[in-house]
Amino acid sequence: MRRSLGRYELTRELGRGGMGVVWAAYERDQGREVAVKLLPPRGPGAERGTLERRFLREARLTSRLKHPGIPAVHDHGSHEGDLYLVMDLVPGRALDSVLASDGPLSVEHAADVARRVADVLAYAHGEGVVHRDLKPSNLMITPDGEVKVLDFGVAAALEPQPGETRFTAANATPGTVVYMAPEQAVGKTVPASDLYSLGCVLYELLAGEPPFTDASPFMLYHRHASEPVPPLAERRPEVPDGLRKLVEALLEKRPEDRPASAEEVAALLAAWSPARTQVQSPSGMSATTTFAHPRLAEMAALCRAGHPARALEEYEDFMATPGLGRADRLAARVGAALCSGALGRSREALEELRSVLAEQRSLLGPDDPAVLDTRYEIAVLLVRTGQRHAAAELLRRLADDEEENQRAEGFRRGRSRSLLERLNRMT
Template structure:
């Protein structure tokens, strides 16, 4: 069994599909566990494919969104292309569908809205996913949705004008969710919206709109056959949601909703706002006290147990991730703790807003870790902005209000 890829120590296989094999690996250079996706270019066209892949990897590594796993590294090693990414806990949406079948309307709409939010960001950066499907959507233990494999399909698909019908690894699993225009090599942002429509249809109906026949027949159905009505699979789906799915599955890209931003807004009508009613879990204060008492290793274990427990709210899950990262830092793994806090911060900002006290707390802890790593200039820049935000957003009398200013003064004295 393969055990290494350059400096990465491959520990266990996480899964495989038409495009490659994904491994969990350890990166000793950064002291963190990562996901490594290996893609053999032999079936795709060798040198040309490698150039496309590396170009797309460079582009997608610049994407920064809570719903997109970070890309840390990419390259070619002994004839195989590889991507090194953030290791995301959870399970694929395809596995969830296998276990649960159709999903409640609010949950299906919530998942689709999360994907639309990611697409809105990516399309704004000029990036189209091209291969949206349940196996490329990960549901984390806290219920977040992560969209995987940005850029991979773009690197491996034929250029405009080249047929896809005989592509070496064009699998039925991909064709089932593919927009009609992609069959002839044309891909636009609205192609992702069509694929999202197929996914949402499956969440509500228990199956995608078209599933039977050869790859060629599936292409033909997407391009020409009317979409089977959702009402034929399930009663009680709101009329507005049915209309949205029908709009996403229009044959002509110009007839679909105008953007992922529009789709995200429309889906909000069927997604309850739970953030305001989320309560703080009592175990958070207990474990924090354990950490502050000088027992970070034990506290880290208890944070892991809490995050694995069912029913933990999204806000509390993020708070537990912050606490676990602080434990990691206290145990000497400072860079790993810093990377985790930066990841959590992006999600907290998206969920709670930039002025929330939890967001300000995480920013402060990031500055502390930067100081510990000797990156004083970066820490000072962060603290100057944070001191202004704390003075504006924290109430008078809050003991945290002057902490950034105080740490900044200590840094100045050290310099």
């Protein structure tokens, strides 16, 4: 087997599928590791010049996408008959591997992954690029919990124009049938097709399997186009009604019946996937106040990375530490409550945070960032438990306090106002 591609030394195979083989490679000129995707051989009789020109055109288009959630494309071309893309080498695990080993994600983690993907789609659609092959194996979870969307433009490059011969393996329709929108299966791909695929992915993150899984491609086409989606509530009863309805809206058969944009989907998902806040050192310095223990940030990161049960156990062990300062104990109680919420115990988490808030105000003062964070998390839990009126009232007061509070810097400024606006749109 050949181990080089021009200036790229192929070091190990990372994965393969119907749309190519991905290798880790060493780029000698730059002295760095990259990922090289080799596209599958052309189909019999394919017009090589036409197809290669269109592939390179699509590669140039996608190489201009600049977003933290999209690996950068460094190079593309043809070498000894093989078409290739050279991209960032993304560390971490593909989402299909995560699902296979760990099972369905927590409601909060699933919504957070989908929100991040929707953010990427909103950007790409704004640049005129549709993904066309969104699926768990094209979504990477990095070690720090970020989500990267792979293979932008590859399906577009393989989609034949009228009169052209396909050059995908076995002349198949570009994309993956298990996650393919009904209109895409008949050659009419639009931005809303990506939203349908995102709905299939989110369904799988919550239920453990996609909505339709028949082995026959023809039957899958038929089921996506004409059969009702199996009720998510039967496979995962604890999914909040609002999130379940959003999944159903994403999986509408007609593109015009789905949400209007990926940006709208990201905004709706934020109600179940609030941006996690780093546990910070208490800033109210008094005789009883200590700086936050370094383990608090580690446990918060563990919960954010999709391991709330393990993080909860660590929080409980931490709170049993002899001589633990009061501020650290309160911060740990907040973290443990958020883990409980991520595990679906939203009402239990809400009651705990309300209890903690009273003590935080007494110890740290009403303007401390930790107090503002707890109030925000309470509002999010009110939304998730269906108490939207109470959540709106809390967010209105909190938004004013955050805007007036000089210590509410960075991500705190505007977050409550933004969530309130999303809540108003949802209602």
